[in-house]
Amino acid sequence: MKKKLVKSLILAxxxxxxxxxxxxxxxxxxxxxxxxxGIIMLCGINIVLAVSLxxxxxxxxxxxxxxxxxxxxxxxxxxxxxIYYQWPFLLTLLIGALAAALIGIVVGVPSLRLKGDxxxxxxxxxxxxxxxxxxxxxxTNGSRGLIGTPHETNFTFVYLIAALTIFVVYxxxxxxHGRAIISVKEDETASELSGINITYYKILAFVISAFxxxxxxxxxxxxxxxxxxxxxxxxxxxxxxxxxxxxxxxSLPGSIIAAIALTVVPSLLISFSNYRMLIYAxxxxxxxxxxxxxxxxxxxxxxxxxxxxxxxxxx
Amino acid sequence: MDFINQIINGLSxxxxxxxxxxxxxxxYGIGKMINFAHGEIIMASSYFAxxxxxxxxxxxxxxxxxxVVLTAALGVITEKVAYKPLRGKGSLEVLIxxxxxxxxxxxxFYLIFTSSGKTFPDIMPQGSFHLGGLHITYITLxxxxxxGVCTGVLLFFIHKTKMGKAMRAVSEDAGAAxxxxxxxxxxxxxxxxxxxxxxxxxxxxYGAKFSLIxxxxxxxxxxxxxxxxxxxxxxSIPGAMVGGLMIGVAESLTISYISSDFSDAIxxxxxxxxxxxxxxxxxxxxVREKV
Numbered sequence: 001m002k003k004k005l006v007k008s009l010i011l012a013x014x015x016x017x018x019x020x021x022x023x024x025x026x027x028x029x030x031x032x033x034x035x036x037x038g039i040i041m042l043c044g045i046n047i048v049l050a051v052s053l054x055x056x057x058x059x060x061x062x063x064x065x066x067x068x069x070x071x072x073x074x075x076x077x078x079x080x081x082x083i084y085y086q087w088p089f090l091l092t093l094l095i096g097a098l099a100a101a102l103i104g105i106v107v108g109v110p111s112l113r114l115k116g117d118x119x120x121x122x123x124x125x126x127x128x129x130x131x132x133x134x135x136x137x138x139x140t141n142g143s144r145g146l147i148g149t150p151h152e153t154n155f156t157f158v159y160l161i162a163a164l165t166i167f168v169v170y171x172x173x174x175x176x177h178g179r180a181i182i183s184v185k186e187d188e189t190a191s192e193l194s195g196i197n198i199t200y201y202k203i204l205a206f207v208i209s210a211f212x213x214x215x216x217x218x219x220x221x222x223x224x225x226x227x228x229x230x231x232x233x234x235x236x237x238x239x240x241x242x243x244x245x246x247x248x249x250x251s252l253p254g255s256i257i258a259a260i261a262l263t264v265v266p267s268l269l270i271s272f273s274n275y276r277m278l279i280y281a282x283x284x285x286x287x288x289x290x291x292x293x294x295x296x297x298x299x300x301x302x303x304x305x306x307x308x309x310x311x312x313x314x315x
Numbered sequence: 316m317d318f319i320n321q322i323i324n325g326l327s328x329x330x331x332x333x334x335x336x337x338x339x340x341x342x343y344g345i346g347k348m349i350n351f352a353h354g355e356i357i358m359a360s361s362y363f364a365x366x367x368x369x370x371x372x373x374x375x376x377x378x379x380x381x382x383v384v385l386t387a388a389l390g391v392i393t394e395k396v397a398y399k400p401l402r403g404k405g406s407l408e409v410l411i412x413x414x415x416x417x418x419x420x421x422x423x424f425y426l427i428f429t430s431s432g433k434t435f436p437d438i439m440p441q442g443s444f445h446l447g448g449l450h451i452t453y454i455t456l457x458x459x460x461x462x463g464v465c466t467g468v469l470l471f472f473i474h475k476t477k478m479g480k481a482m483r484a485v486s487e488d489a490g491a492a493x494x495x496x497x498x499x500x501x502x503x504x505x506x507x508x509x510x511x512x513x514x515x516x517x518x519x520x521y522g523a524k525f526s527l528i529x530x531x532x533x534x535x536x537x538x539x540x541x542x543x544x545x546x547x548x549x550x551s552i553p554g555a556m557v558g559g560l561m562i563g564v565a566e567s568l569t570i571s572y573i574s575s576d577f578s579d580a581i582x583x584x585x586x587x588x589x590x591x592x593x594x595x596x597x598x599x600x601x602v603r604e605k606v
Contacts, residue, residue, distance in 0.1 A: 110587075114590060117406060120349075121545065125586045129584065132583075245408070274426060278418075278423065281415050281416070284414070284418070289400050289412070291408065292404045293400065
């Protein structure tokens with residue numbers, strides 16, 4: 001039994017290492033130019049965001065629209081520590097993520113009593129309040145943006161954090177706690193009657209999700225030259241939620257693929273910048289309508305990888 | 316006196332929010348969904364009125380009527396195309412689709428009219444008058460009168476006509492209403508048409524009040540009106556009116572006595588407080604969860 005575990009762990013590490021080695025080689029050989037390596041970094045950050053939101057929305061089943069707010073907290077806390085105190089990057093990343101988790105507790109404890117649409121709206125409101133506070137603070141330089149954050153984020157860090165996020169979320173979901181979290185989604189009353197502390201698990205999943213959003217924010221703030229609060233408005237939260245929904249609620253590979261696709265495709269459409277959002281909107285509506293139409297269900301059956309997920313959904 | 320003046324200004328802005336909030340509340344009450352694209356439908360109505368007056372040369376009243384009709388049609392079309400196929404398929408998909416529709420409308424109007432603001436023609440008498448020590452602009456007064464008349468007509472329709480009765484029945488229990496021979500599908504469409512039509516009135520008022528419109532005005536207007544609907548208890552029409560007026564007054568007082576930078580944050584703060592203290596809103600019904 002133990003041998004099997006070690007074997008699968010080594011296999012997982014190998015699987016995780018291969019894309020890293022391949023991408024690093026391609027970048028250092030110059031086959032992937034700076035445009036593409038930029039996209040790859042953003043892909044990594046979006047994977048962290050989508051996978052962490054999937055824990056709260058996909059597995060726990062709580063519809064939240066405030067992920068960009070937690071990302072903003074992580075981004076600004078880490079950037080300020082780097083600029084004004086010259087702390088090392090990984091320490092600021094950790095503190096940024098912890099700050100986001102703390103805000104996650106502050107937001108989550110009152111909000112998670114609500115459900116469905118109401119929860120969605122209250123998290124959106126917290127997102128906007130965080131943004132307005134950042135705009136009005138002096139230390140964040142308001143809406144003009146924060147300049148001078150050291151450019152510390154590199155591919156290795158992004159890859160490591162993304163892998164860590166996937167590993168942590170995967171481990172939680174496949175543990176005893178994960179089963180408790182999933183049971184909360186399936187039926188709150190029934191899981192409460194089975195002795196599960198639903199408030200505790202709701203807040204736990206929500207806070208872990210906020211923690212990694214904060215980490216993603218720290219990666220982002222040490223990657224872009226100017227950090228503006230406008231980036232963290234509710235459209236960013238929607239973008240992350242769309243990744244989770246398009247990839248499939250409660251599917252880690254789905255979130256990863258959707259995060260990559262929704263980063264790469266808009267970047268490629270940059271020359272059609274006027275029509276980009278229009279295409280995005282049409283794809284969004286079409287994807288949702290197709291998902292529930294007969295054609296969409298037939299398409300799903302044809303792809304075995306998606307089929308498995310379809311079965312899980314029907315349970 | 317200044318305080319009373321600010322309250323009157325707030326009531327005027329609030330009555331505009333109320334007209335938009337009624338759209339949210341009717342659609343939520345009857346269709347059980349948040350129409351996230353409602354703000355963008357109102358943005359569209361401002362442009363319809365603008366085109367009617369500036370390009371077609373219609374008199375203001377005809378342009379407003381045209382805008383109301385076109386906006387109601389737009390509301391019904393969105394419902395038929397985007398929301399109807401997803402009815403009863405889970406709120407998340409409907410939410411994402413509604414967000415998609417709002418992006419779509421924003422970008423269609425952006426491509427047609429560009430992102431630069433368009434000046435809205437003066438369709439209401441400018442200037443102001445004094446009443447006692449109060450200083451009231453004509454636009455403020457007209458806004459209050461129009462909103463009052465619209466909501467009065469709506470309340471009459473909901474409570475005194477057969478179609479209104481059908482709407483109330485569907486919002487109470489769609490399944491039972493269908494068994495009584497009410498066409499649920501067309502009732503939902505009617506709710507979208509009325510909500511969008513009233514929103515068009517608010518859209519024209521917005522244009523006249525701020526005299527500058529762009530494709531992004533709907534987003535904030537929509538969110539504030541939605542907060543008003545939640546504040547009043549979503550699903551309740553009197554609630555939406557009271558909620559709209561309260562949000563308007565709160566915003567006006569914040570801008571004049573605290574800071575205009577924080578007015579949005581305070582409006583969102585009100586929403587959070589209401590949801591935490593009384594999630595059903597002021598006029599909402601408490602629904603007990605049954606096992």
